[in-house]
Amino acid sequence: MKSSIVLVIFGLIACSQFIPLVVAQDTGDGAAQIEVSSVDINPGVFFEGDTGIVTIEIVNNGQDSVAIRRATMYDADISILSSSYDTTTNVGAGNRMLFTFTIKADVPPGIYYPSFSLDFRDAGYLRYPVQVRVENDPLEISVLNKPDSYSVGRKEQIDIMVGNPRDNSVGSVIVHFRGAALDPAPSSSFIGTLDPDQARQVSLNITPQESTKLDIIVDYKNGINPHSSLVSLPIVFGESKKQADPILSNILVEYENGKYTLTGDVTNAGLEVANSVVLSVGDGAQPVNPYREYVVGSLQPDDFSSFEITFLAENTSQVQVNVKYRDVDGNPYQRATPIVIPPKNSVKERSSGISPPIIAVILVSVAVIGGAIWYSWKKR
């Protein structure tokens, strides 16, 4: 029994020099055991010049560990910024391992296939092409709604839509509104992540004080790379098609009791309400009591109201009637209408006396009735 044990030990010692050869043979089949389980590219689609990260996961599907001598990525067009994995390491049976490479897409738009290379220590290698797409489509900015024209100090609303035409999500999307003397509110709007083929609506109000342009800037990140889109909107002052339009009509001017009295109607011929409508005389006239000014108040579209103004005017045949009003946002407006006034000596003639036929009727009536009464008393 003792001798048999010695023989076994001896046999094992004698065979021990062959064991490494057996492992080497197994490692030589490493390429067959290792496969790429997943590839992650961030960002999913590059802009030209973008820097990104490629993460490759491998898995050892075999029963034995595999020794890896070097892992690298290379391509003739795509720049690989990170170094290779040059340290020998083992991937145990059933284990996974991640390799991360930083790449820079200094290439025109297109589809590229940089290769992931895995060299095994003992024998064989693995080559795996990774698809990298490069597109230069920026976020789209659409102006959905804007005024036909702008007025000084009048608040107007503008609606825009920010859309993502790319095949990958972009993050940290922020819309900035910039322009001189525009007072945009809000000054910016945060959207966040915008998925592919998605769009978000953003509204802003501006109160322009001068003709200028509104820059709508959308800042966003594609992976770690900042980008921006810009749309400029000219802000040009003009007359709104819908604004209130007070029109004076049925004007009657009379000079009486030492002052002119102007009566008429003011009609809102516009499409928007006119608030706080006040009428007064302007150049060429001096307002006097009792109607120095006439407050009409609110005038809806197609609504009208009568008014009366009293004033003095010397050495002029024309005065200005000012109509002041405000829109729904309180922005003030003023319109002046020239009114021709009659001279003081041609005012409407008043009573010119009772006409002769009427006097005759009265006299005849008096005579007849007087006679009848006299007769009735005489003959009683």
Next chain:
Amino acid sequence: MKGMLPLLLLRPDAFFSERIKEAEDLKIPGIIVIIGAIIAAAGAYLLSGIYTGLFSAAAGEGMASVMGIISAISAFFAFIIIWWLIFSGVFYLLSMAFTGSGTFRRTLEFVGYGLVPVIIGVIISAIVSLYYLPMVEVPVISNIQDPAAVQRVMSDILADPAFREYTQISSILSVIFLAWSANLWIFGIRHARALSFRNGIIVVLIPVVIFAIYTLYMAFIGTPFIGGS
């Protein structure tokens, strides 16, 4: 009936002294009053024509027609109530102070007869209105919802020279023919309430003079009212 009207207008004493002998009968006075009321209503309708342009722009032609009808109906009943019932009542009450006798029905009958001159005056006023009303410049009211505009337009109408002159002439005619009616009423009340001439004159002239002064005051000094007759 024949010759009744000249007798009434020229010899009222003889007329009422004959009527007092007969039974009380309101048929003929009633007809007289109704005729007067119809003429007054027609005059009011004519007068309302000036409102047609006033309200047609703001409330439509229908509104103006309705106002004319309302004016006519108001004038019809106002004539009956003021000229017949109220004057009869006042005469009856005043005559009680002079121990007058006789029924109120008889007073109504004789006051009704005495309204004939007033009716003649109303007819003449209506004819005169045909001369004056076309000369009235009626402003168009633009917003009937605006009280200031309505008030201003009404003031303009009342201040119109032609309208004001018509109101004054109408009031003068009204007072002149009222004097004639008063003359008839003096004889009528004297017989109806068995009063002396002196008391009959007092009973009739007190309300008549007051009414005449009021009418002239409103036409020439106070705020003129539409349809001064």
